[in-house]
Amino acid sequence: MSLHLKDLSVQYGRHPVLTGLSPAPIPAGSVVGLLGANGAGKSTLLRALAGLQAASGDARLDGEPLLGRGQPDRVGYLPQSLPQGSPLLAYEAVLSTLRATRPDLSAASAEQRIEAVFDRLGLRDLALRKMAQLSGGQRQMIGLSQVLVRQPRLLLLDEPTSALDLRWQLAVLQTVRSLTAGRSCLALIAIHDINLAARFCDRLLILGNGGLLADATPTDALTPEVLARAYAVEARVEPCSAGFPVVLADRALPV
Structure with a gap:
């Protein structure tokens, strides 16, 4: 099982949000974090893959097309809005x-x-x-x-920890990691907490300027240069005692 995106583009009216998105294929069992500033296209990408937002290009799950198709048996989408x-x-x-x-x-x-x-x-x-x-x-x-009860092959989770305290944030992400590994499915998670993403995601797609600023493991994706481009901040990246990268943002940069 794998997810392939090629030349994926989305726009609202005449305003392009994402253009020519072509990350490396995402294999089964992966948890991928979508990072980027507000308006970078994280929610837009998830909605497009869920069949709720018009898009061009190609997106395939196990070789089957995703764009423009609601597939509740294969794709599980959690929006930002609460039930x-x-x-x-x-x-x-x-x-x-x-x-x-x-x-x-x-x-x-x-x-x-x-x-x-x-x-x-x-x-x-x-x-x-x-x-x-x-x-x-x-x-x-x-x-x-x-x-989760539907047991989809692809989980599209838009800010699943936004309303949760620290314990429940950890519990949710631990559960998603366990499920993706146990069932060999995939999870794409839009998340604002960079350090939670670095701790629980196998790979990060960092969005900005209408495209991909980074597509790599947390250690390789989270660099001061990428963080400056994505968030307009001056930041340091240091390993924690468990070996995961930790982002320390020092100041906002002029834009």
Whole structure:
């Protein structure tokens, strides 16, 4: 399994957002972080791959085209927006999503999947609570459950940790890493926390100026020069005690 993107371009009206994006093929089992400043195209890229945003070029998952096609059986997309605070129980919210996307599953199989995801994410205590009673972070976790329960081949996660405290941020990214390795699927994660991305991602795609500024491992992608181009900051990159790169931003640069 692999994801191939070639000459991928997206624009809003006449305004180009991404032009000629052609990263190296992404193999199965990979967790790839999408980094870049606000407006660099991270969410746009995920929406295009989810079939929700018009794009040109070529994008293929296992040789099958992705662009312009909603494929809920193969692609799981988590948007930035949180699930609504509805009267539905958290369990019901996940079940309704699973029924809509996988009507072929028996009731027993669906229940087994939901329980497995709730257990994996540590959400059993939320199962019988109404969505309207949950905090933003808790609803974000239910939104992630709605994606993971479908067992897609490609996970497209747009800021999946934005509403979470530090413990839950780590739990989510650990779960995504474990799932991608265990099921040989792929995950593309748009994320603002550079150091979390460096810790949990195999590879980083750093977007800026309408294209790719870097496509490499965290150690090779995160350089002071790339950070200056991507974020207009003066930064240092130092290894932590575990060997992962840590970005220390010193000051904003004039733009």
